[in-house]
Amino acid sequence: xxxxxxxxxxxxxxxxxxxxxxxxxxxxxxxxxxxxxxxxxxxxxxxxxxxxxxxxxxxxxxxxxxxxxxxxxxxxxxxxxxxxxxxxxxxxxxxxxxxxxxxxxxxxxxxxx
Amino acid sequence: xxxxxxxxxxxxxxxxxxxxxxxxxxxxxxxxxxxxxxxxxxxxxxxxxxxxxxxxxxxxxxxxxxxxxxxxxxxxxxxxxxxxxxxxxxxxxxxxxxxxxxxxxxxxxxxxxxxxxx
Numbered sequence: 001x002x003x004x005x006x007x008x009x010x011x012x013x014x015x016x017x018x019x020x021x022x023x024x025x026x027x028x029x030x031x032x033x034x035x036x037x038x039x040x041x042x043x044x045x046x047x048x049x050x051x052x053x054x055x056x057x058x059x060x061x062x063x064x065x066x067x068x069x070x071x072x073x074x075x076x077x078x079x080x081x082x083x084x085x086x087x088x089x090x091x092x093x094x095x096x097x098x099x100x101x102x103x104x105x106x107x108x109x110x111x112x113x
Numbered sequence: 114x115x116x117x118x119x120x121x122x123x124x125x126x127x128x129x130x131x132x133x134x135x136x137x138x139x140x141x142x143x144x145x146x147x148x149x150x151x152x153x154x155x156x157x158x159x160x161x162x163x164x165x166x167x168x169x170x171x172x173x174x175x176x177x178x179x180x181x182x183x184x185x186x187x188x189x190x191x192x193x194x195x196x197x198x199x200x201x202x203x204x205x206x207x208x209x210x211x212x213x214x215x216x217x218x219x220x221x222x223x224x225x226x227x228x229x230x231x
Contacts, residue, residue: 008153031218042117042203042222043156088155092218101220105155 002026004104006089011110018076020107022089025070029091032065034074037086037106046087047074076109084111116140119204119223127231132191134226136204143208145187146220147171147179150201159202162187194230202226 003025012018024032030051035043049056049063049072056063062075072091076083089104117138126132136145147159158171160179168181176198178190191198205220 033219035220040224042205042224043220044222045219048219100158100161101218103156105153 002091002102004089004091004102006087006104006107008105009108009110011112012079013112014079014081016079018074018079018083018109020074020076020087020089020109022072022074022104023070024072024089024091024102026091026093026102027067027070028093029070030093031091032063032072033088033090033092033101034061034063034072035088035090035103037088039085043088079109079111081111084109115224117204117206117221117223119202119226121226122224123227125229125231126194128195130194130230132194132228134189134202134204134228136187136189136223138185138187138204138206138221140206140208140221141184142206142221143184144206145181146205146207147177147187147189148203148205149173150203150225156203159189191228191230194228196230198228199230200228202228 006022033048034046036046037043049065060077064073086106086108088106090101092101093099120135143164146161148156150156157173159177162168162181165181180188203225204223207220
């Protein structure tokens with residue numbers, strides 16, 4: 001079945017860029033997402049990219065998609081303490097009624113002072 | 114007020130007890146989901162519902178049951194709780210007719226219900 005893989009932990013110094021990587025197996029993925037989970041809260045959609053795009057930029061966030069390698073990354077520029085959270089990569093095809101969003105296990109981003 | 118509300122937010126119970134977690138939403142979405150989150154395991158889908166009469170098992174439905182009482186309400190029950198059901202449970206919603214057509218088809222999550230089974 002479909003799978004989404006990401007590393008579990010990342011430590012970055014405040015002010016540096018954070019890069020969170022993800023790989024997925026479903027070559028027919030249509031939407032790829034990054035969700036953010038802050039402590040004590042539910043997941044919230046951070047950003048998403050359609051499969052026909054290579055890059056999407058939104059303020060401090062840059063999403064890169066390499067469809068050939070099935071690799072998705074999230075770059076956070078000028079990382080701040082408020083960026084400390086768990087980041088989930090997710091994908092779906094939404095081609096069929098039963099298609100669901102498949103999540104990775106989440107990457108915990110720790111900000112060093 | 115939150116668009117997706119879960120109750121209770123925290124619950125401690127004993128092995129063998131029946132527990133119900135409730136979820137209500139004001140987003141008007143057709144689809145509702147129950148997920149379980151465990152450290153290092155990410156999110157796992159327990160049950161999902163496309164409308165009141167359409168309920169489906171997810172990847173880890175054993176030991177759980179659900180009820181879709183109305184479009185806006187979806188409850189999760191543990192008939193006889195066991196310690197390995199200790200976890201953080203999330204309800205989520207999405208709009209099928211938005212998915213893939215206009216919006217991003219994203220899920221909207223509640224704040225979670227932390228369940229501890231002793």
